[in-house]
Amino acid sequence: MFDQIHQYYKNLLPELTDEAWAYCTERFTVRSVKKGEFLLREGEICRYVSFINSGTLYGYRLEEGKETVVGIFLENSYVSEYASFLQRKPSTFSIVALEDAEIVDFSYDDIQNGYNQFKVMERFGRYIAEYLFMSFDERIYSLHSLSAEQRYQNLVNTNPTIFQRVPQYLIASYLGISPEALSRIRKRLSS
Amino acid sequence: MFDQIHQYYKNLLPELTDEAWAYCTERFTVRSVKKGEFLLREGEICRYVSFINSGTLYGYRLEEGKETVVGIFLENSYVSEYASFLQRKPSTFSIVALEDAEIVDFSYDDIQNGYNQFKVMERFGRYIAEYLFMSFDERIYSLHSLSAEQRYQNLVNTNPTIFQRVPQYLIASYLGISPEALSRIRKRLSS
DNA sequence: CGATTTTTTGAATCATATCAACGTACGTGG
DNA sequence: CCACGTACGTTGATATGATTCAAAAAATCG
Numbered sequence: 001m002f003d004q005i006h007q008y009y010k011n012l013l014p015e016l017t018d019e020a021w022a023y024c025t026e027r028f029t030v031r032s033v034k035k036g037e038f039l040l041r042e043g044e045i046c047r048y049v050s051f052i053n054s055g056t057l058y059g060y061r062l063e064e065g066k067e068t069v070v071g072i073f074l075e076n077s078y079v080s081e082y083a084s085f086l087q088r089k090p091s092t093f094s095i096v097a098l099e100d101a102e103i104v105d106f107s108y109d110d111i112q113n114g115y116n117q118f119k120v121m122e123r124f125g126r127y128i129a130e131y132l133f134m135s136f137d138e139r140i141y142s143l144h145s146l147s148a149e150q151r152y153q154n155l156v157n158t159n160p161t162i163f164q165r166v167p168q169y170l171i172a173s174y175l176g177i178s179p180e181a182l183s184r185i186r187k188r189l190s191s
Numbered sequence: 192m193f194d195q196i197h198q199y200y201k202n203l204l205p206e207l208t209d210e211a212w213a214y215c216t217e218r219f220t221v222r223s224v225k226k227g228e229f230l231l232r233e234g235e236i237c238r239y240v241s242f243i244n245s246g247t248l249y250g251y252r253l254e255e256g257k258e259t260v261v262g263i264f265l266e267n268s269y270v271s272e273y274a275s276f277l278q279r280k281p282s283t284f285s286i287v288a289l290e291d292a293e294i295v296d297f298s299y300d301d302i303q304n305g306y307n308q309f310k311v312m313e314r315f316g317r318y319i320a321e322y323l324f325m326s327f328d329e330r331i332y333s334l335h336s337l338s339a340e341q342r343y344q345n346l347v348n349t350n351p352t353i354f355q356r357v358p359q360y361l362i363a364s365y366l367g368i369s370p371e372a373l374s375r376i377r378k379r380l381s382s
Numbered sequence: 383c384g385a386t387t388t389t390t391t392g393a394a395t396c397a398t399a400t401c402a403a404c405g406t407a408c409g410t411g412g
Numbered sequence: 413c414c415a416c417g418t419a420c421g422t423t424g425a426t427a428t429g430a431t432t433c434a435a436a437a438a439a440t441c442g
Contacts, residue, residue, distance in 0.1 A: 063336060068336055083328045086321055086324075087325070092332075119313060122310060122317060126313060129320035130320045132324045133273065133274070136324060137327065139331055140261075141283075143335055143367075145252070
């Protein structure tokens, strides 16, 4: 049940204590999310950080009636609207399952309590935030300095399997281009 | 000397202890940076997180012989190549003073030691990373979902004074547009 | 004040968006 | 199991916003 997430923790934080890990496992709750179900709706406060045991989800914002994809979340990583979670303010996007998924929830209160009780948890929280910061750093670089074509190639290189699991028009939106443009880029690069 | 940074700490972290603060002040080093001087050069490992007492700096990357501005750093905030700092890997951009500046350095080793010795410092590091994450979240939104004109207006609203201190062509680069485009946007909006 | 840097303006060009139509794949109910 | 409908992907034509290049105008600095 918690094998994957335990692996993730130990990997990020070798000094994790048994005591702190026990604190976590006692509070984790496993949940099944069916394809098309919402994990979070725009405007709600995000109360959990959720580890994805299996499945794929994506986050989107409604803009002028259209979906803008802000994130794609794959297994063995976390899904959350972390800014909403941290600030306890309404989320700016919704999260939906693209496929049936199994996730492990860890609630805001349990996490804050964990920070208070265990120094090693405090460090874990720091590592998570630092990791997210660095991921965002990459994404800013991509959006700021790369062409649509380069952003596409970047994504294919770092995540070759994503096209087998996520519809192309959602990937296009995530990359900040139209579905037509992505189709043409792929055609251009394949020939 | 450390009044501003003390204010910043207490604001972010009301539970800061005298002991932890003493640890910091004993290790802070104040430095003057003249206009045009480098705080960090692309390729070097960033060894400090620096608080800006006064002055303005900016970070840029060289791309096809041109400067791409990745950040603008104003007084009473931090300047660093934090991804380089955290991972101890070569920085992807340089940092230069736009005006004479006074900064307070806190070194990597002293910070890591602080994390080990004081739980409250560990929390401080978490808060900093969480804050940076949320700033980047905003920037990604801006680059992903707003037009050049909207990004400009956004910047003017959140930071009206920046145009008095930073040349327009650097701001244009930071916004991801050409100086000519920014000039035309300003003309369009002023009329 | 002159020299240099920064900003503005104009014209040509380019990448991507948009709109519309068509092709294809997929899953569901008959 | 096939047929139909819906969702997704591709292609073409046109529109749009931003880039690039060149040059002039304005601001800044020594």
